[in-house]
Amino acid sequence: MEAAFVVPKRRSRTQKSCTECQRRKQKCIVKANRETCVNCSRRFPPVxxxxPPVEKPNHAQMFEGRILQFDDPAVLPAGINLTTLVRRDRVSNCQTSAAGAGRMLPLPRRPGDSKGKTRVIYDPETNMVSIAQDDRVVETFPLRGQSRSLFLDGSGDPDAYFHIQPFGGILTEVNSINSMTIDNSGREAELLHFYVRFVAPNLVSIDGQSQPMVFLKEVLPWMLQSPLFPRIGILMASTTQSLEKGVELAKDSESLAIKSGVLAGVNDLLQGDFGKVSVEVIRSVINLVVMEWFWGADDSMWAHLRGVKHMIGLSNGMRNVNDIVGESIMILTDYEIACCFESELFLQADDPVLEETIPMPTSWPQGFDCPLIPAEAKFINMQRPLGLTAAAAQILDDVRFLVTSITLGEESPTKCPKARSTAAWLHRRLREMPAEQMNDSTPENICIQETIRLSALIHSWSISSLSQISRFEDEEILDQAFTAMRSVSLTTWKNIPGIFLWVMLVAAPNTKQDARGRFIRRKMAVAGLSIGFENFLVGISYLRAFWLVQRWIEGARESVRTPVPA
Structure with missing residues (x-):
């Protein structure tokens, strides 16, 4: 009889603590693809x-012949590749495709596990893995090794401190005169540090890292000197951390308490002379609008928007607020929200600024090309600088021709039928193109091509059918478009922000109040703001062109009652 296999009672522990956590005797949390551990990334001043690199002991010989294989035929077609499953006390390496979303797989029981069927559930949208026994979830935690967070991207921007130059800690940068009280506590410093390093870059940078210089030089220093905004930044940081843990805002006591204090502070500031505090209050509340919009709290967002609209009225229009940066953010945000909800402009309605003619830009920074406005150079001639395939460039040129024929074409009885027939032709051609299969080895330019194809497919359907994008009901195509877009690194998208903005504008009207919807809303807004901070005229022209197509569809549907062109 073969001798029983005996596992050593005591295993050698692999050292994973950084030097600072060892000195402080703290539990060190090391994440892949990060230069610092979680604790040190939040310390201030930075340490x-x-x-220390430590080679892990090789137990391959000890456990050879005991490797578990998952040959379940019901699992393999789903595209799931599990070598081992993620457990806090086991070696973890899990790669799960979006095709296997929500699938429950058998999990071998360990000694001490309760009886019953043990399974693992992976949700690719939240990157969370749940261990379930029978029908009860006993453990939930993030998937390690390949972060797919939909709330924060990148590793932050350490250069932000160069522009605020904190001396003696970040709380010393906050103006304490006539401002909301900030406790001199470790938690307040941690949240404000987390906002400056991680949250703020994710508000204005597509990949959550390097930020526009206008934001670093003009906006970020103001945020810390504002009577209101430091508390709003702390609120954003607390909100982000709670969402990353999977806790909804309505159930997070810390975020609710901070939010209550922020709203009370806004009301207190409004008790004085409005003319003296209008710039501070409007800038602060518009940031609350953006925060609520990002996290899907639409009711609160519209309440804040109504407040901003009322304050603009008290100032007799946006121009009389006398804040060019704040006005630019308000206009960009107004267009972004209107595009997302497929509605009329809200903040600019009945405002003289809406009557002003926006000149069409003829030049922009390299890589900012977008299919929403005309340009001298065609995408087909810009393949190499933009990293596009010939097929993707041709699609973008076709979309540009279609959009500009609507936004710039002369009004005539034949304009609508021509636009619809062109859109229907493009839609048929895109449907007949073979779909690219996305996997880990697919080149990024192919993933970009598939993202562009599916986005153009949805946009051309909207124009040909005179239906808003929110009425597009093919969930499979929407899922494929999101998967293709996420297969491209955000840093790559950051190099072509004009194309990325158009992709996000097409995706935004179909979003829901879930992790994926929040991600799309946030990235659409961030793409618009990042372009606007580099060149306001270019950013507003892109957003306005997309919004004009939406308004044209709405008007044409009311006046034309003909079937969809074949």
């Missing part, structure tokens, strides 16, 4: 975080 040196050195993670």
């Amino acid at each position: 040196e975080c050195v993670i």
Whole structure:
């Protein structure tokens, strides 16, 4: 009889603590693809975080012949590749495709596990893995090794501190005169530090890292000197951390308490002379609008928007607020929200600024090309600088021709039928194109091509059928478009922000109040703001062109009652 296999009672522990956590005797949390551990990334002032490289012991010979294989035929077609499953006390390496969303797989029981069927559930949208026994979830945690967070991207921007130059801690940068009280506590400093390093870059940078210089030089220093905004920044940081943990805002006591204090502070500031505090209050509340919009709290967002609209009225129009940066953010945000909800402009309605003619830009920074406005150079001639395939460039040129024929074409009885027939032709051609299969080895330019194809497919359907994008009901195509877009790194998208903005504008009207919807809303707004901070005229021209197509569809549907062109 074969001798029983005996596992050693005591295993050698692999050292994973950084030098700073060892010195402080703290539990060190090391995440893949990060230069510092979680603890050190939030310390202020910043400390040196050195993670000693330690080779893990090779237990391959010890456990050879005991490797578990998952040959379940019901699992393999789903595209799920599990070598081992993620457990806090086991070696973890899990790669799960979006095709296997929500699938429950058998999990071998360990000694001490309760009886019953043990399974693992993976949700690719939240990157959360749940361990369930029978029908009860006993453990939930993030998937390690390949972060797919839909709330924060990148590793933050450490250069932000160069522009605020905190001396003696970040709380010393906050103006305490006539401002809301901030406790001199470790938690307040941690949240404000987290906002400056991680949250703020995710508000104005597509990949959550390097930020526009206008934001760093003009907006960020104002935020810390504002009587209101430091508390709003702390609120944003607390909100982001709670969402990353999977806790909804309505159930997070810390975020609710901070939000209550922020709203009370706004009301207190409004008790004085409005003319003296109008710039501070309007800038602060418009940031509350953006925050509520990002996290899907539409009711609160519209309440804040009505407040901003009322304050603009008290100032006799946007121009009389006398804040060019704040006005630019308000106009960009107004267009973005209108595009997302397929509605009329709200903040600019009945405002003289809406009557002003926006000149069409003829030049923009390299890589900012977008299919929403005309340009001298065609995409087909810009393949190499933009990293596009010939097929993707041709699609973008066709979309540009279609959009500009609507926004710039002369009004005539034949304009609508021509636009619809062109859109129907493009829609048929895109449907007949073979779909690209997305996997880990697919080149990024192919993923970009598939993202562009599916986005153009949805946009051309909207124009040909005179239906708003929110009425597009093919969930499979929507899922494929999101998967293709996420297969491209955000840094790559950051290099072509004009195309990325158009992709997000097409995706935004179909969003729901879930993790994926929040991600799309946030990235659409961030793409618009990042372009606007570099060149306001270019950013507003892109957003306005997309919005004009939406308004044209709405008007044409009311006046034309003909079937969809074949």
